[in-house]
Amino acid sequence: MSEPIIALEGLEKSYGSTRALDGLTISLPPGSIGLLGPNGAGKSTLIKLLLGQLEPGGGRAHIAGLDPTKRLERLALRRRVGYMPESDCLIPNMNGVELVTALGRITGLSARDSITRAHEVLDYVGLEEQRYRGLDEYSTGMKQRLKLAQALVHDPELLLLDEPTNGLDPKGRRHMLELIHDLGHAQGKSLLLCSHLLPDVERTCDSVVVIHKGRIHSSGRIEELTRGQDHWMQVEFEGDPVSFQAVLRAGGVELELEGPQRLRVRVHEPDGDGILALAHQCGVVVTELVHERSTLEDVFVETLATAEQR
Numbered sequence: 001m002s003e004p005i006i007a008l009e010g011l012e013k014s015y016g017s018t019r020a021l022d023g024l025t026i027s028l029p030p031g032s033i034g035l036l037g038p039n040g041a042g043k044s045t046l047i048k049l050l051l052g053q054l055e056p057g058g059g060r061a062h063i064a065g066l067d068p069t070k071r072l073e074r075l076a077l078r079r080r081v082g083y084m085p086e087s088d089c090l091i092p093n094m095n096g097v098e099l100v101t102a103l104g105r106i107t108g109l110s111a112r113d114s115i116t117r118a119h120e121v122l123d124y125v126g127l128e129e130q131r132y133r134g135l136d137e138y139s140t141g142m143k144q145r146l147k148l149a150q151a152l153v154h155d156p157e158l159l160l161l162d163e164p165t166n167g168l169d170p171k172g173r174r175h176m177l178e179l180i181h182d183l184g185h186a187q188g189k190s191l192l193l194c195s196h197l198l199p200d201v202e203r204t205c206d207s208v209v210v211i212h213k214g215r216i217h218s219s220g221r222i223e224e225l226t227r228g229q230d231h232w233m234q235v236e237f238e239g240d241p242v243s244f245q246a247v248l249r250a251g252g253v254e255l256e257l258e259g260p261q262r263l264r265v266r267v268h269e270p271d272g273d274g275i276l277a278l279a280h281q282c283g284v285v286v287t288e289l290v291h292e293r294s295t296l297e298d299v300f301v302e303t304l305a306t307a308e309q310r
Contacts, residue, residue, distance in 0.1 A: 003065060005030045005190045006050065010059030013045050013214075020045040023059065030185035031111040033120075034201030034208040034222075035194040036300055042214045043194050044086075047160055050082060064158050069077035076275055078107050082151035086162040089147060090135050096122060100150050107154035114153065121149040125179060148179065159182075159183065159191040165200055179304045180204045189241035198292055202296040210303045218303040225299045232292040234251075235263045239284030246277075264292070 002028040011024040020042045030161050048054045049061055052068030064080045066073040086238060091099055097118050104114030122131045125145040130138070138146065144164060151159055164180065181204045182188045195201050202222060210218040218225065232258045237244060241260060248255050251274070254266040267275055272289045279286045 001192075004028055004062075005064060006192065007062045008034075008059070009061075010124075011046075011049065011056055011061050012058035013049060013054060013059050014281045020214050021049070021056075024211070024214075024216055025059075026209065026216055026219060028207070028209070030190040031207060032190070032205040033192050034205040035192055035211070036196075036198065036201060036208055037211040038304065039196075040213075042164070043211065046211070047083075047162060047192075047194060050160065052077065053080070059155045079086075079154060080157055082154065082156035082159045084159065084164055085159045086166060087232045088143060089150070090143065095132050095134055096127055096138070096146055096149075099135065099146065100153050102294050103150040104153035104249070109154055117153045117155070118149075121152045122146075123128065124152070124293040126175065140167040141175075144168060144172070144176060145179075148176070152183075157190060159189055160194075161191060162194045163196070164193070165195065165197060177203055198295075198297045198300055208296065210300060212307045215307075217307045218299070222296060226296060232264060232266050233263055233275070234258070234288070234290045234292060235275060235286060236288035237261055237263075237279060237284050237286045240282070243282040244279060244284045247278045251278050253278070254296055 003016060006026075006028040008024045008026050011021055012022040024046070033044070035043050042209040045054065048170070049056055050063045050068060052074040055069060061068060063077065066077045066080070068074050068077055073079055091102065094102070097115075100118035100122060101114045104117055105111065109117060122144075122193070125148050127142060127145055127149065130142060135143075143166070148161075148164065149160070160178065164238060165176050180191065180193065184191050184204060184206075191205075193201060193205055205222065207221050208219065208225065209216060238261065245255065245263070248263075248265065253275070258264050265275060275289060276286055
């Protein structure tokens with residue numbers, strides 16, 4: 001078992017009488033994780049606590065094995081974590097390569113290494129032609145890619161990405177999502193992606209955490225969360241449909257007709273072995289048996305509805 005990349009234990013934070021985080025406890029393994037929640041859920045507060053920008057009111061947090069409340073560990077955190085903020089982090093009167101180099105130096109890189117890495121990451125995000133342009137000439141899409149470049153310059157093991165596709169047109173959004181997916185899968189980076197765009201999370205992440213009113217209400221692998229509990233499956237088959245339907249109904253299987261050789265069935269077990277046995281019983285050959293999945297949006301809406309009822 002890998003050590004958790006993020007571990008929270010009873011984490012609390014209040015602003016006056018408003019409780020932003022209410023006892024968060026969870027251990028997240030390395031990987032690509034989406035952080036979901038409506039506005040005001042506590043997502044930004046959590047990121048600031050993980051970075052050591054805020055002091056918790058109670059509980060503990062560890063990120064990449066470090067405690068952000070301790071100064072020396074907070075300094076070490078800069079070398080192991082990359083942060084792409086939602087708002088601009090651009091320094092006026094610089095060009096692209098100067099900015100990324102300067103922020104690389106802040107993370108502890110030498111002058112020589114920071115320049116080398118700045119050119120490498122600018123190439124990676126597709127800003128090789130714009131690296132010497134002043135930042136006041138950058139479009140929104142270029143600024144977003146520049147923010148990603150500065151988060152990558154020191155080659156961190158974990159990335160905190162806050163709304164990385166904000167303000168992007170469809171082409172720019174697609175490019176950004178391709179980069180994030182590559183980082184989390186081909187490059188082996190762990191990442192925590194905070195986004196209100198659920199399709200972005202579904203496309204780039206393997207797991208999600210849903211928070212609402214400062215509490216965790218759902219977490220797990222997207223594949224498992226979207227599978228649902230009803231075990232509906234799509235069945236394609238070859239053989240007599242009348243006999244197959246009769247055998248299924250006699251076996252207590254709820255079904256819906258989808259076509260001459262296609263059914264939608266609700267099964268009692270997640271693997272569908274019972275359907276295969278019933279098909280064999282009446283001489284039908286099942287050619288396809290596929291789980292129906294909810295979308296991540298379905299899971300999100302259902303989670304919030306359940307949370308409001310508590």
